[in-house]
Amino acid sequence: xxxxxxxxxxxxxxxxxxxxxxxxxxxxxxxxxxxxxxxxxxxxxxxxxxxxxxxxxxxxxxxxxxxxxxxxxxxxxxxxxxxxxxxxxxxxxxxxxxxxxxxxxxxxxxxxxxxxxxxxxxxxxxxxxxxxxxxxxxxxxxxxxxxxxxxxxxxxxxxxxxxxxxxxxxxxxxxxxxxxxxxxxxxxxxxxxxxxxxxxxxxxxxxxxxxxxxxxxxxxxxxxxxxxxxxxxxxxxxxxxxxxxxxxxxxxxxxxxxxxxxxxx
Amino acid sequence: xxxxxxxxxxxxxxxxxxxxxxxxxxxxxxxxxxxxxxxxxxxxxxxxxxxxxxxxxxxxxxxxxxxxxxxxxxxxxxxxxxxxxxxxxxxxxxxxxxxxxxxxxxxxxxxxxxxxxxxxxxxxxxxxxxxxxxxxxxxxxxxxxxxxxxxxxxxxxxxxxxxxxxxxxxxxxxxxxxxxxxxxxxxxxxxxxxxxxxxxxxxxxxxxxxxxxxxxxxxxxxxxxxxxxxxxxxxxxxxxxxxxxxxxxxxxxxxxxxxxxxxxxx
Ligand SMILES: Nc1ncnc2c1ncn2[C@@H]1O[C@H](COP(=O)(O)OP(=O)(O)OP(=O)(O)O)[C@@H](O)[C@H]1O
Ligand SMILES: [Mg+2]
Numbered sequence: 351x352x353x354x355x356x357x358x359x360x361x362x363x364x365x366x367x368x369x370x371x372x373x374x375x376x377x378x379x380x381x382x383x384x385x386x387x388x389x390x391x392x393x394x395x396x397x398x399x400x401x402x403x404x405x406x407x408x409x410x411x412x413x414x415x416x417x418x419x420x421x422x423x424x425x426x427x428x429x430x431x432x433x434x435x436x437x438x439x440x441x442x443x444x445x446x447x448x449x450x451x452x453x454x455x456x457x458x459x460x461x462x463x464x465x466x467x468x469x470x471x472x473x474x475x476x477x478x479x480x481x482x483x484x485x486x487x488x489x490x491x492x493x494x495x496x497x498x499x500x501x502x503x504x505x506x507x508x509x510x511x512x513x514x515x516x517x518x519x520x521x522x523x524x525x526x527x528x529x530x531x532x533x534x535x536x537x538x539x540x541x542x543x544x545x546x547x548x549x550x551x552x553x554x555x556x557x558x559x560x561x562x563x564x565x566x567x568x569x570x571x572x573x574x575x576x577x578x579x580x581x582x583x584x585x586x587x588x589x590x591x592x593x594x595x596x597x598x599x600x601x602x603x604x605x606x607x608x609x610x611x612x613x614x615x
Numbered sequence: 616x617x618x619x620x621x622x623x624x625x626x627x628x629x630x631x632x633x634x635x636x637x638x639x640x641x642x643x644x645x646x647x648x649x650x651x652x653x654x655x656x657x658x659x660x661x662x663x664x665x666x667x668x669x670x671x672x673x674x675x676x677x678x679x680x681x682x683x684x685x686x687x688x689x690x691x692x693x694x695x696x697x698x699x700x701x702x703x704x705x706x707x708x709x710x711x712x713x714x715x716x717x718x719x720x721x722x723x724x725x726x727x728x729x730x731x732x733x734x735x736x737x738x739x740x741x742x743x744x745x746x747x748x749x750x751x752x753x754x755x756x757x758x759x760x761x762x763x764x765x766x767x768x769x770x771x772x773x774x775x776x777x778x779x780x781x782x783x784x785x786x787x788x789x790x791x792x793x794x795x796x797x798x799x800x801x802x803x804x805x806x807x808x809x810x811x812x813x814x815x816x817x818x819x820x821x822x823x824x825x826x827x828x829x830x831x832x833x834x835x836x837x838x839x840x841x842x843x844x845x846x847x848x849x850x851x852x853x854x855x856x857x858x859x860x861x862x863x864x865x866x867x868x869x870x871x872x873x874x875x876x877x878x879x880x881x
Binding site (some may be wrong): 394473476477480481482484485486487488489490491492496 | 666669670671691695696698699701702703705707709710711712713722723726727771775
């Protein structure tokens, strides 16, 4: 009994330590991001650019496929329901609003967490276990400024961009089903989409994706920089990083949606 | 002889890993321009000691002063000012895998100085020449041999012209000629540029060619410290055993044979 209590206790304490660690990393990252440039220590542009290409541009193809097919599936599933109400043409607004408010940001974040978050943890983790992080430190280069800030900034900028792209591709998927299968007139489909899709739908989705970008970058970097124990440790850290990001993305999605819902946004 | 300025001072340093005490009250003083060699058996905590001095590990107790500043309680940004004045050669090189040799060397120069790119290129070439690797600028670390990586690591450590250099086994794994060249380089840096250094090494030939002073680490303590002559003629049988490399003596490699037998048949 006592051992059970102490086991639970140590898990709770361990989790709290991680929460504290991630929070500390966030504070340090914001510090270097905001204060750094005034101390003549801006994050390196070359690194930020490289990270933006890696996390943004190179994710386009997979985001394209995921969003397009989600749009198609969404249109078919909702057409099945709406047909019973004789309101098939509202497939257009349904697809557009659900992509913009929910599926665009969340699916893009999950895809990027799997692709980019995992890569960040694997890269920083192997740097950690081969003493490269220590070497950076010994050259008076702060690892948070040099490694975390460019990745953080790249994700916070690129994830909303990818989300916009994903929203559009989802709507394209819906359009394909609507026009070619449901025989909705093309102009009509676009009209209904524009009529029901408000700016609010889009920017609440983008606000979510900014938070998701922060989560992916922070968890990826934190797990990477705290990797212990050789190649096996890197593998373990990568798995934990992706799983944690997934959970936090879904959790924060729920919280943010709640906030938007109850504040009538 | 007049006392030179103490640059680095380690006092009563204690570090325990998971209940295993690795450093148990280490005391050490480095004076300006002197090369101190740290000897000691494998796993006795030499690298751990260096990691404390460069601030990667925080000691359980004890103090470390560099240039008169107590570093164990120093703020990160203050510590970075000190870090710019020293270089570290890592035991496993620790080169940045994602950058080629040139970028490995020029990273600190680019980040900490305002030098023009072509001047940085020239400086990189000069440092590579010192370790005999000019012409390898564009290679990635994964394309280098272990000894070459070690030499690039050394070139990176001296890229910023530091005042203190820590070498963690700089000649291990190098052929005797290159090892000789590196020893001479360490010697030159110390004598001509008045650089203070710590060299961790097992290589007795290296010890006697570069050392001004020698400290021997054993069971978490410095058991002998002095000039080369003092150590050579030390009465301490543990020091003598280490110098001659004899398997018999007070430092036991094997446990008592009785215990071994028991453990095998347990
Ligand atoms: N991060 C760590 N966690 C746990 N134990 C550690 C850690 N770092 C070092 N040790 C332990 O500290 C002891 C000293 O290690 P260290 O690397 O300093 O030895 P060393 O004197 O440099 O040996 P070598 O000559 O083989 O390089 C070893 O027993 C090692 O297991
Ligand atoms: Mg070592």
